[in-house]
Amino acid sequence: MATFTIRRAAGEARSFRIDYRGELNDAQYEAATALEGPVLVVAGAGSGKTRTLVYRVARMVETGIPARSIVLLTFTRRAAQEMLRRAGALVGGGAEEVVGGTFHSFANTMLRRYARVFGWPEVFSILDRSDSEDAIGLARTRLGLDRRDRRFPRKQTLASIFSAAVNRGLTVADVVESEYPNLAEDVPDVERCRDAYVDYKRQRNLLDYDDLLLDFRDRLREIPEFAERLRGVFRHLMVDEYQDTNHLQADITELLAGPRGNVMAVGDDAQSIYGFRGADFRNIMSFPERFPGTRVVTLEENYRSTQAILDVGNAVIAAARERYTKTLFTRRVAGDRPQLVPAPDERLQSLFVTQRILGIAEEGVPLSEIAVLFRSSFHSFDLELELARAGVPFVKRGGFRFIETAHVKDVLAHLRVLENPRDAISWHRILLLQEGVGPRAAEAVIDWLSSPDGSLRGLGTPGAVAGLRGAASAAVARLGAFLSSLDASSMRPPALVARVVDEYRPTLERVHRDDAPKRMRDLEQFAILAERYQALGRFLADMALEPPVDAVGDTMAIDAPEGESLVLSTIHSAKGLEWHSVFVIGLADGRFPSAWTVDEDEIEEERRLLYVACTRARENLILTWPATAWDRSLGTIPQRPSRLLDAVPHQLLEPVTLVEEEEEEAAP
DNA sequence: CTTCTCCCTGTTTTT
DNA sequence: CAGGGAGAAG
Numbered sequence: 187m188a189t190f191t192i193r194r195a196a197g198e199a200r201s202f203r204i205d206y207r208g209e210l211n212d213a214q215y216e217a218a219t220a221l222e223g224p225v226l227v228v229a230g231a232g233s234g235k236t237r238t239l240v241y242r243v244a245r246m247v248e249t250g251i252p253a254r255s256i257v258l259l260t261f262t263r264r265a266a267q268e269m270l271r272r273a274g275a276l277v278g279g280g281a282e283e284v285v286g287g288t289f290h291s292f293a294n295t296m297l298r299r300y301a302r303v304f305g306w307p308e309v310f311s312i313l314d315r316s317d318s319e320d321a322i323g324l325a326r327t328r329l330g331l332d333r334r335d336r337r338f339p340r341k342q343t344l345a346s347i348f349s350a351a352v353n354r355g356l357t358v359a360d361v362v363e364s365e366y367p368n369l370a371e372d373v374p375d376v377e378r379c380r381d382a383y384v385d386y387k388r389q390r391n392l393l394d395y396d397d398l399l400l401d402f403r404d405r406l407r408e409i410p411e412f413a414e415r416l417r418g419v420f421r422h423l424m425v426d427e428y429q430d431t432n433h434l435q436a437d438i439t440e441l442l443a444g445p446r447g448n449v450m451a452v453g454d455d456a457q458s459i460y461g462f463r464g465a466d467f468r469n470i471m472s473f474p475e476r477f478p479g480t481r482v483v484t485l486e487e488n489y490r491s492t493q494a495i496l497d498v499g500n501a502v503i504a505a506a507r508e509r510y511t512k513t514l515f516t517r518r519v520a521g522d523r524p525q526l527v528p529a530p531d532e533r534l535q536s537l538f539v540t541q542r543i544l545g546i547a548e549e550g551v552p553l554s555e556i557a558v559l560f561r562s563s564f565h566s567f568d569l570e571l572e573l574a575r576a577g578v579p580f581v582k583r584g585g586f587r588f589i590e591t592a593h594v595k596d597v598l599a600h601l602r603v604l605e606n607p608r609d610a611i612s613w614h615r616i617l618l619l620q621e622g623v624g625p626r627a628a629e630a631v632i633d634w635l636s637s638p639d640g641s642l643r644g645l646g647t648p649g650a651v652a653g654l655r656g657a658a659s660a661a662v663a664r665l666g667a668f669l670s671s672l673d674a675s676s677m678r679p680p681a682l683v684a685r686v687v688d689e690y691r692p693t694l695e696r697v698h699r700d701d702a703p704k705r706m707r708d709l710e711q712f713a714i715l716a717e718r719y720q721a722l723g724r725f726l727a728d729m730a731l732e733p734p735v736d737a738v739g740d741t742m743a744i745d746a747p748e749g750e751s752l753v754l755s756t757i758h759s760a761k762g763l764e765w766h767s768v769f770v771i772g773l774a775d776g777r778f779p780s781a782w783t784v785d786e787d788e789i790e791e792e793r794r795l796l797y798v799a800c801t802r803a804r805e806n807l808i809l810t811w812p813a814t815a816w817d818r819s820l821g822t823i824p825q826r827p828s829r830l831l832d833a834v835p836h837q838l839l840e841p842v843t844l845v846e847e848e849e850e851e852a853a854p
Numbered sequence: 855c856t857t858c859t860c861c862c863t864g865t866t867t868t869t
Numbered sequence: 870c871a872g873g874g875a876g877a878a879g
Contacts, residue, residue, distance in 0.1 A: 562866045624856045
């Protein structure tokens with residue numbers, strides 16, 4: 187069908203359904219309506235950053251820009267989905283086709299989508315951190331670097347070194363020199379190990395998290411047709427949380443934007459908290475240099491917090507070594523001063539927090555509007571016990587996730603070999619689960635599988651793999667027969683999970699004798715997750731890249747109506763969120779900042795982290811610290827309040843002293 | 855070779 | 870607090 191485009195008469199005001207001028211402040215309006223060219227939005231905490239992005243997407247859709255030509259890169263898929271939902275609601279639909287997700291998931295999708303066109307591997311598995319550590323461990327063994335007479339870094343350390351090198355654009359030698367000076371003389375071996383790891387992944391079609399970004403960046407850079415093609419499809423790019431991007435992500439942004447430069451970066455240098463992952467908040471400062479002609483918009487009016495809370499946040503960040511570009515203000519009420527509560531010990535901290543939460547809830551604040559934030563996941567262990575005792579329902583975000591537990595990973599490994607039979611890491615994992623099979627036998631089977639006569643189906647024939655002993659041979663044949671009976675292309679993920687769990691149950695009961703029932707419940711959860719998926723590949727990629735956010739341990743949580751649970755979260759996982767009342771616990775030196783924090787850059791990051799925590803609160807902010815801590819070798823040791831609080835003038839905080847109730851006389 | 859047991863480590867934060 | 874590593878036994 188031919189189309190004929192009627193031009194608007196000159197000077198005719200375009201009519202939009204949405205009153206952008208009326209619903210946004212001046213700075214937000216400018217950001218939401220500048221649709222061409224590079225734009226940098228420096229958005230303070232609570233300044234309506236998400237709102238601005240939502241209205242910008244709506245504006246684009248209303249302007250007639252096809253939604254599928256827009257990419258919105260955010261820190262989590264949930265964030266992207268939420269924004270697109272809101273934008274869609276504003277314009278009455280049409281935003282669903284915006285491509286949204288993380289850099290990793292976008293890279294994953296593009297590498298797969300264009301694999302056939304450019305001759306890249308069409309099937310690959312994604313290694314999570316522990317998978318990649320396992321692969322590195324195998325490489326280390328193979329190189330004979332694990333002999334006892336010689337100390338050599340453990341696989342976790344090696345993984346950290348390799349990852350830091352990739353994410354910061356350094357050589358292995360650079361990283362060792364700056365962070366592991368004690369390993370200086372091992373550099374050549376560490377490099378050999380890295381090379382072996384890289385080869386191994388290549389041969390087996392395996393990509394770790396870093397490879398997703400690295401390969402995507404390199405291909406965009408080295409294959410001009412690829413970059414051209416993507417720029418033709420995706421004409422408008424938005425990147426949220428730009429302060430937490432690393433150099434690879436900045437490169438990708440630049441390559442996707444191309445000379446046209448229709449790119450908006452949104453972020454806040456004061457909230458950069460992923461330096462440990464290679465993020466460099468200076469990215470945001472150098473954005474205008476990378477994109478000449480950048481229009482810079484600063485959002486400084488805070489709509490979230492009371493002035494009293496903001497004062498504390500501003501005081502925390504004012505002490506930062508580097509100058510920041512803005513100071514937040516609000517027109518909201520002054521509000522009560524945030525409280526600073528020293529507790530004699532952790533137990534009393536937990537009691538105080540629990541009782542105070544119940545008090546706030548009694549005033550009519552829903553539990554889901556209250557959050558407890560902490561530096562490290564384990565800081566909430568004691569509180570979790572107390573909450574359970576008091577019958578307060580909660581969900582926990584951050585920390586060890588159930589997708590990372592041994593039993594869930596075991597089931598995943600079965601699914602992964604179905605998808606990618608060359609995934610030796612997963613083979614290794616499931617083979618070791620078989621009775622009678624150790625590292626040696628597993629190796630033999632994997633070698634056989636990758637040899638000319640090896641095949642999944644052949645594995646089901648007893649004796650196919652030479653050199654296995656009776657028990658091992660039978661177990662391997664059984665495994666082969668089982669896996670051959672599954673057809674990943676015709677069966678849907680929930681059915682596959684169900685079959686694998688059935689097969690795996692006896693193993694689970696053997697290996698985890700004491701807590702098998704609890705682990706089985708996790709697997710039932712896992713089966714439910716699979717129901718949303720049609721294809722195995724997509725399911726596996728999502729489990730690696732965007733796993734469910736809830737941490738393990740909520741089996742302890744009391745069942746609560748949807749949305750009626752208190753939130754416990756690491757500060758990292760609280761990014762971008764807000765609550766009516768926020769508790770920050772464990773504000774003692776050694777916990778927050780953590781004891782590992784030594785150099786100044788790290789202290790600065792801890793400072794930004796506390797800033798993020800404080801600015802999550804709308805009405806109430808309560809800071810607590812335990813005056814003593816229990817150490818199993820040292821016993822009770824005194825704690826000092828966090829040095830990060832030194833920067834906060836005393837008059838900004840209301841000190842609270844905890845007094846224990848007198849024990850009541852026994853009734854006669 | 856595999857399995858079992860015991861001990862030790864070491865426990866940020868996440869894609 | 871558990872997961873990994875080392876050492877001994879089957």
